[in-house]
Amino acid sequence: MVEIYGIKNCNTVKKALDWLKEHEIAYTFHDFKKEPAKEEKLTEWAEKVSWEQLVNKKGTTWRKLTKEEQDSVKDTSSAIRVLSVNNSMIKRPIIEYNNLVLLGFDDNIYLSTLKVPQ
Structure with a gap:
């Protein structure tokens, strides 16, 4: 089963959800607005992908941080x-599947990684 994490009104999350539906892949969606990611889950993801990949530095939430707050983000902890109190700054969507963590939406990576029914 695919677990997908994100914010329902995020365009990239919408693309991923549409892709999963189109390819008839069962999933469970976790909306950060209703179920904020806790430190334990963030730590789990950071063990599989780098903390730099988890932090969305292109988004509005990152840009709203002060220079000092941005500069304080320098390692996993x-x-x-910062991500535990600013879930909207997490790169999304995050997909968990077979002990893998995928970030963002990429049709080719989804096709090669997620089990697509024949």
């Missing part, structure tokens, strides 16, 4: 601390 500081990133997890």
